Amino acid sequence: MVVREGRCGRRQRALLCCVLVAAWEAARGQLRYSVPEELPKGSFVGDVAKDLALELAALGARGARVVSPGRAQYFALHASSGHLVTAERIDREQLCEKEPQCIVRCELIVEGEMKVYAIEVEITDINDNSPTFKKVELEEKMSEMTSPGARFPLPKAHDRDIGTNSLQSYALSGDEHFSLSVQAGADGEKRPELVLAKALDREEAAFHELLLRASDGGDPARTGTARIRVAVLDANDNAPAFSQAVYAVRVPEDVPVGSTLLTVTATDPDDGTNGEVRYSFPEISDKASNIFHLEPKTGAIELLRNLDFEEAQSYELEVQARDGGGISDTAKVVISVTDVNDNAPEISVRSALSEISEDAAPGTVVALVHVQDRDSGANGEVRCSLGEGVPFRLERALDDYYSVVTARELDRERASEYNVTVRAADGGSPALRSGAVLALRVLDVNDNAPVFAEARYSARLPENNAEGALVLTVRAWDADWGQNARVRYRLREGRLRGAPLSSYVSVQAETGALYALRSFDYEEVRELELWVRAEDGGAPPLSSNVSVRLLIADENDNAPQVLYPPPPPAPGPG
Structure with a gap:
């Protein structure tokens, strides 16, 4: 019960530190949180809205x-x-392995505001792994002629945790003939060695049973053990010797599977089985064992599967040469992987508009795209561009993010939709390319007034016409779309001979047809000058006017009259 409460207290203190770190980072314009590994799904990380x-x-x-x-x-x-x-x-161990800091990066996308915020979350270690040995049953062979003080490398334990939770110490028990020495390597790694403390006598004891214990620094500590059986052999007075202490080779990541990357060589001047050398990896991770194979007889290191520079840039292996008498030597192998341009840039559209008004201001964001290339160096440097002939441009938003924005005002009447191609090319030779297409529809704005087909209209109408006779039809077109392009006609009011024009003629609102509402008399009205207005359905509406001249044609509908001399008066009744 005390242990459980202690763990809960440590977890609460860790979460409190997470909040304090986040507040400090938010003040600098960047969010950063810290949480321990193995938290249940749905556990609190940080108050993003507040920060x-x-x-x-x-x-x-x-x-x-x-x-x-x-x-x-x-x-x-x-x-x-x-x-x-x-x-x-x-x-954490699965995500970052032995990295000293485990940082997970993500972004908060606020689509309505077209904004992106960077978030870093550090995953801290808890003591959830015990030290383990690759083999829990080991056998060492020693000549009975081995001098006290001789040292024999023992297999190292591995703890996937880091810091104080990682491997801290070794202990040996079981026999007075042996003691344990722990050496610190150049990389700080602890290397256990079995030290012969007392001379061996095969006739007295052919085998010695030992227990090697590895402990980490957790609270409580976790341990792992390996049993060591030492077999005492007859004298073998020469150990194998590698030709060099460190073997190094550089290979491109596209080297074919089955290739021999390098060959290690060790010699032993002894005769017979004591001089026969076999090679092995005394300590190798599961990952490396699936990639490399060491031929026991020749020392050739072969490739089992494809290398990937983006997965690992180098491998350090320990090789052992052991003779038939059980004496061995070790050497280090460093395999460096060089990058090949085998990854094309990846374009992800994180947020995008599907439509935009044609009166949108220049600089309006229409899409947020993320571009990355898993290669390194020049092979991973990405250049982005847009297709030609589009009124858009790219602006860098955050690290590998770009905003696609309008470069100038849009005009739906010229282009009602765009397919904008975002292109990305890396710096490899030859360069690898990729692209993504953004489909964008331009919404109409009532920015065009109706335009008449003719600058002015005129027509001739014979007098004594029938009421309701069609005089002529005016036509106007509007370049806008939908309701903004719907045209209606009406007569601009005026007066003729004291009466309103609308009592003489009318205009059909939908078709623009002009009709005579009365029968005209040339002797009274010889021509009409009027204006017709075309108005669209926008809000507010736009309109234009055109003049219409109507000429009344004379007809022979009056007999001649004698004005002088006047006719004689008619005779009266007789």
């Missing part, structure tokens, strides 16, 4: 989400609380 001064209502309404560069998504955002939480249980 970024974002309103909770805005997070839900504007579509905020958390994205990670790789396929795995370790964190999620609770829009209702603004908290960053774990999306799954995180194993």
Whole structure:
């Protein structure tokens, strides 16, 4: 019960530190949190809304989400609380192996604001792994002529934890003939050695049973053990010797599987089985054992599967040469992997608009894209561009993020939609390329007034016409779209001979047809001058006017009259 309460207290203190670190980083313009590994799914990481001064209502309404560069998504955002939480249980050793710092990076995308925020979460270690030996049953062979003080390298234990939770000490028990010495390597790694403390006598004891114990620095400490059986042999007075202490080779990551990367060589001047040398990896990780094979007889190191520079840039292996008498020598092999341009740039559209108004201001963000290349050096340097002939440009937003923004005002009447191609090319030779297409529709704005087909209209109408007779039709077109392009016609009011024009003629609102409402008399009205207005359906509407001249044609509808001399008066009644 005391142990459980202690662990809970340490976890609470770790989370408190996480909050304090986040507040300090937010003040610098960057969010950083720290949480221990193995937290349950849904555990609190940080209050993103508070640290970024974002309103909770805005997070839900504007579509905020958390994205990670790789396929795995370790964190999620609770829009209702603004908290960053774990999306799954995180194993630090699986994620970062022996890295001193385990940093997981992600981004918070606020789609409504077209903004992105960088978040770093440090995964701290807990003591959840015990030290382990590759083999728990070991056998060492020693000549009975071995002098006291001779040292024999023992297999190292491995603890996947780091810091104080990692391997800290070794202890040996079981026999007075042997003691333990622990040497610190150049890299700080502890290397146990079996030291012969007392001369051996095969006739007295052919075997010695020992127990090697490895302990970490956790609280409570975890341990792992390996049993060592020492077989005492007859004299073999020469040990194998490698031709060099360190073998180094550089190979490109695309070297074919089955290739021999290098060959190690050790010689032993003894005769018979005591001079026969066989090679092995005394300590090798599961990962490296799936990549490299050491031929026991020749010392050739062969490639079992493809190398990947993006996965690992170098490998350090320990090789052992052991003769038939059990005496051995060790050497180090360093295999450096060089990068080959085998990864094309990857373009991810993190947020994008599907439509935009044609009156959007220059600099309006229409898309947020993320570009990365898993190669290194020049092979991983990415240049981005847009397709030619589009009114858009790229602006760098954050590290590998780019914003696609409008470069100038749009005009739907020239182009109603765009397929914008985002191109990415790396610096390799030859360069690798990739692209992504953004489909964007331009929404109409009522920015065009109706235009008449003719600058002015005129028509002739014979007098004594029928009421309702069609005089002519005016036509106007509007370059806008939808309701903004719907044209209606009406007569601009005026007066003729004291009466309104609308009592003489009318215009059909939908078709622009002009009709005579009365029968004209040339002797009374010889021509009409009027204006017709075309108005679109925008808000507010736009309009234009055109003049219409109507000429009344004379007809022979009056007989001649004699004005002088006047006719004689008619005779009266007789």
